[in-house]
Amino acid sequence: MLHTTTILTSGRRCPSKMKQSAPPHDYLANKKPSSHLADTIDFILTTTGHSEDILVRPFSFGRNQTLKATFIYVEGLCNEDAIEKMISRAKFFDEKEPVFESAQQYLEEVGHTETLNCFRPLIDKLFIGYAICVIDGFSTPIAVAIPFYKERPVSEPMTEKVVRGSREGFVENVRTNISLLRRRIGDEQLWVETKTIGTRTKTKIMIAYMNDIVDKSILRELHTRLDRIYTDSVLEDGNIEELIEDQVYTPFPTVYSTERPDTTAAHLLEGKIAILSDGSPMALIVPALFVQFFHNAEDHTQRADIGTLIRLLRFLCIFIAMLAPSFYIAITTFHQELIPTGLLGNLAAQQEGTPFPTFVETLMMEVTFEILREAGIRMPQPVGQAVSIVGAIVIGQAAVQAGIVSAAVVIVISITAIASFVFPTYSIGVPIRILRFGFMALAASFGLLGICIGFTAVLLHLSTLKSFGVPYLKGLSPFIWKDQTDTLFRAPKWLMNERPEATTKSNQTRQRTPKPSPKD
Structure with missing residues (x-):
């Protein structure tokens, strides 16, 4: 003593x-x-x-x-x-x-x-x-x-860039993050609840929602899932996401994550719930629907026609990023009659100089690109960009000149890679990358029939998923007509009078703004 x-x-x-x-x-x-x-x-x-x-x-x-x-x-x-x-x-x-x-x-x-x-x-x-x-x-x-924490200042989000819109992103202090939401929603119905999770880390969790809009059954389900967590450590939001998601055995995320306060505020006003944890610059949004992973804050800062075109381009990139290599394998291996005669001759000439079948060529280039992608992300930013760009150009050109792969394969893989960078949310790009390899194997085995089988299986899987009891494809399947103002298309603001029925049935009226008319 x-x-x-x-x-x-x-x-x-x-x-x-x-x-x-x-x-x-x-x-x-x-x-x-x-x-x-x-x-x-x-x-x-x-x-x-x-x-x-x-x-x-x-x-x-x-x-x-x-x-x-x-x-x-x-x-x-x-x-x-x-x-x-x-x-x-x-x-x-x-x-x-x-x-x-x-x-x-x-x-x-x-x-x-x-x-x-x-x-x-x-x-x-x-x-x-x-x-x-x-x-x-x-x-x-x-x-x-008398707490005193040294924290990173509010800065521009790193993963969700916009040309026009807010430049503020969440930081690691949960109190600061709540204040960023309060600045955007100055309403007494924005309620915030606090929980502590982790017997040793004692991580502070804050749950934010609009009390008069949120679906109370979803809120009760979230509290139930958070209360049943018993662990000694919660170090960041990914730990919480794994412990509260509906479906474990799926590559698709059923909890939406964002580092933008304006995006979080928009979801709260649609009846969703935000979960913010101390030490993490991300907010988790539940329930999460499939289409919202392809929406971006910039869709609503641009005019409706521009936002719709950009959004449709993203949905097109889903098919390019997931199916382009498999279509190339299927057509060149099983369905050469679909290729124009002149192009078929060029592809045949290129293939004669390579020792591997098309599937192996495509697989090698895909794996090489995934390695370059991860290297570029993990390395320091100036060096990482150089490695990604120079590595892709040098390796692709050298592989073609050495006769290891054909030039057409390099073009297909490059288009696929570029399309995969269009997704506004990183978490939805990962399952697309995983499924790409499965579609390539199906195309190499069964041609276009294999692609059709695989695509049907993916649709069936998506239709079985739920996020806090809400069907993953709700709005599209089951189809809700009035929700189409902000699903695949982005309607003008004066048409978006109702909140999405897919996430809430309370306080449906959002606005009653008439259509703009020119002054006589």
């Missing part, structure tokens, strides 16, 4: 040479602080393993310095300037009766305070930015909320 004199004169850090084994994790639930200052401090230091970042600052209240006290806090999590201010002003403290309540009221001037009767909440508060004030002679420490 540490002596009182050792603690009060040890300065800022505790001596590491006197470490003892920490008590069990659940032992703290019923352990109560002592009225002796030294015993309480010693227990806290022992429990935290005498860690170097646990700082101890002794001081005294009043001019006569008769009331001894100590601040315990974690370096880097608390505002040390505020602690210094409290300590420097402590000599002006007037010891009125009752003394403990007067001390708590004094500390309240700096930050919100809470009294703690046992060590479990005390330790929890210590590691979320509270300074613990232990007063000699009292068995109830006071936790003062």
Whole structure:
């Protein structure tokens, strides 16, 4: 045990040479602080393993310095300037009766305070930015909320670029992210609930929704799924997504993720629910529908005709990115009669100089491109771009000149790769890339019949998926006519009077703006 004199004169850090084994994790639930200052401090230091970042600052209240006290806090999590201010002003403290309540009221001037009767909440508060004030002679420490976090400033989203629109993206501080939503939705019906998940990480989760629009059954289901999570760590939003999604054995995402506050606000106003976790710059949106993964914030910042054309281009790129290599394999291997005679002669001449069948050529180039894609993502940005561009050009040209693959294969793979970059959401591009290899194998085995079989299987699989009980293809299947104003097409704003029925049936009226008319 540490002596009182050792603690009060040890300065800022505790001596590491006197470490003892920490008590069990659940032992703290019923352990109560002592009225002796030294015993309480010693227990806290022992429990935290005498860690170097646990700082101890002794001081005294009043001019006569008769009331001894100590601040315990974690370096880097608390505002040390505020602690210094409290300590420097402590000599002006007037010891009125009752003394403990007067001390708590004094500390309240700096930050919100809470009294703690046992060590479990005390330790929890210590590691979320509270300074613990232990007063000699009292068995109830006071936790003062003076958190201080160094965070990344709000900046442009990295994965969801737009030409016209907001340049703000979420950051790793969940409080900042909620404030970004509040700036866009200044309505009292935007309700925010808080949960803590992870017995050790104690990650703060915030659930945001429009109370008068959201489907209450979906909200209850989300709470049920979050409450049944029992894990020691939740380090980022991907952990939550895996634990609450409907279908595990599917490549398609059933939870939508975004780092844009404007996109999140738009989904909230359609009756969906946002889940934001501390430490992650992404928001999870539920329920998620298949078509929304191909929508972009820029669809609504451009005119309706431009937004519709861009959106249709994205849906076209789904088929190009998923089926282009398999169509090339099927036509050149089984259905040469579909190729014009002149082009067929050129393809045959190229194929004579290569040692591998078309399927093997295409597979080699696809794997090579996937390697280049991952290398470009993981490497530093300036180097990564050079590796992707130079690698693709050099390897493709060298492979053609060496006679390993034909020029036509390089063209097909290049078009496929470019089409795969059109998707506004990274998570939907991954299943398209996975399915591409399956379609290639089917095309090499059965030709166009194999592609038809595979495409039918994908449609059947999509029709069985649900996101929080909502059919994945809802709006398209089952077909909802009034939702078509913002599904495959983007109708003018003055036509989008109703909220999507696919996600909510409450408060359907969104606007009643008449069609613009020219002034006479």
